Amino acid sequence: MGVSTATDQKWNLVRYSAEDKERWDRFVRRSKNGTFLLQRDYMDYHADRFQDCSLLIFCNQKLIALFPGNLSGDCFYSHQGLTYGGILLSPSITLQQTENVFRTALNYLQAECNVKSLVYRAIPHIYHRYPAEEDLYILTRLGATLTARSISSVIPLDDRLPFRTLRCRQLKKARACALKVIEDEDFTSFWKILEENLHERYSVNPVHSLEEILRLHRNFPRQISLFRICNEAETLGGCVVYETDEVAHVQYIAASSRGKKCGALDLLFHQLIYDRYAQKRYFDFGISTEHGGQVLNEGLLFQKEGFGARAIMYDVYKLKL
Structure with a gap:
């Protein structure tokens, strides 16, 4: 699936498969907010319990974000089997590009997976290697509601x-x-x-x-x-x-x-x-x-x-x- 913006950036994505493991893990390690819990050798230990629907998102053929997630009915969870699992971002990504990442992913999930809702477990800021809360702002702009807050010490x-x-x-x-x-x-x-x-x-x-x-x-x-x-x-x-x-x-x-x-x-x-x-x-x-x-x-x-x-x-x- 591909979309173009006014700045001639071409966006496309692929759904994760086992052949993408090395590329996925390499991106997690260099992303500004990924941890080892989002690498495939951790995510996949309970693969039999969840229908994986993780996404790799590209801008002008360059991998710029990952969206770990699974499907359950008509809902996309990021991720139902993990403590957190929000979008993983390239260190150089901008706010506008992050919004395009969201829209590319959501368009795909609606059109190809018949998804009607998204449940998003945000990665707490203390795990970020570099500031990475673009997702929280964009979720608010898109009309998301905060449904759960758990206190960690x-x-x-x-x-x-x-x-x-x-x-x-x-x-x-x-x-x-x-x-x-x-x-x-x-x-x-x-x-x-x-x-x-x-x-x-x-x-x-x-x-x-x-x-x-x-x-x-x-x-x-x-x-x-x-x-x-x-x-x-x-x-x-x-x-x-x-x-x-x-x-x-x-x-x-x-x-x-x-x-x-x-x-x-x-x-x-x-x-x-x-x-x-x-x-x-x-x-x-x-x-x-x-x-x-x-x-x-x-x-x-x-x-x-x-x-x-x-x-x-x-x-x-x-x-x-």
């Missing part, structure tokens, strides 16, 4: 707030117990604690099965890391961290009942924030909300704010075509 690592008194007391307790932080690949022992916590509190399973997180770690060994907090050979808790260029994001957190009593997570996060990831721009604890932000887990938020984290938004927009 983030620390700017070059200007941290100190730990609250309670967290400092727990940190002191963990040090007295001689606990140790270990970075390794023993996902099995951590996953047992994680599953027990989620079943007990929410009657749910982790988003990723143990087999899936192991496969993703093999695909992205430098970006996906496991940290366990241990008392000699016993795992008391830990977390899985997703590392991008700008952010260390905590994907999973869990501690056993014994680990909670002796401040295991306080020692773990002190080490991650002040040592392991101190050179990153942000440390993101992840969201503390459910049901599109309507339900706030106040206890979880209190813990994260105790480490000095404060709120940013994970936003979702809906556009009727």
Whole structure:
């Protein structure tokens, strides 16, 4: 499909297929707002659950944007299986060109896929390598509505707030117990604690099965890391961290009942924030909300704010075509 503008720029797109993998991943790495979650070895781990409809968009035969997404009925999601999945942009793209990207994509989705609505999970600004919020302005111009806001708790690592008194007391307790932080690949022992916590509190399973997180770690060994907090050979808790260029994001957190009593997570996060990831721009604890932000887990938020984290938004927009 192709369209021309008054400036004689020719726009066209192709729908993603496996032959485009190398080109897709190369663009994600050099885009101004892409992360490894938008590379195909991450996106496709659950390809059997979603009807992929990702788009590559060209201006004068040059790849200028990617639109990761999937179809569900007459709706296009960007992306239903990911925390975020907005349009990925070339560093040099302008606002007008970004608007042409949107219009080219939306015209295709309407004409070729019979899409009647778009659900758009915007990439939070802390993950941008270069300012990239053209999409939010264009969505507003097109009449999109903000349908969900989830609070995530983030620390700017070059200007941290100190730990609250309670967290400092727990940190002191963990040090007295001689606990140790270990970075390794023993996902099995951590996953047992994680599953027990989620079943007990929410009657749910982790988003990723143990087999899936192991496969993703093999695909992205430098970006996906496991940290366990241990008392000699016993795992008391830990977390899985997703590392991008700008952010260390905590994907999973869990501690056993014994680990909670002796401040295991306080020692773990002190080490991650002040040592392991101190050179990153942000440390993101992840969201503390459910049901599109309507339900706030106040206890979880209190813990994260105790480490000095404060709120940013994970936003979702809906556009009727």
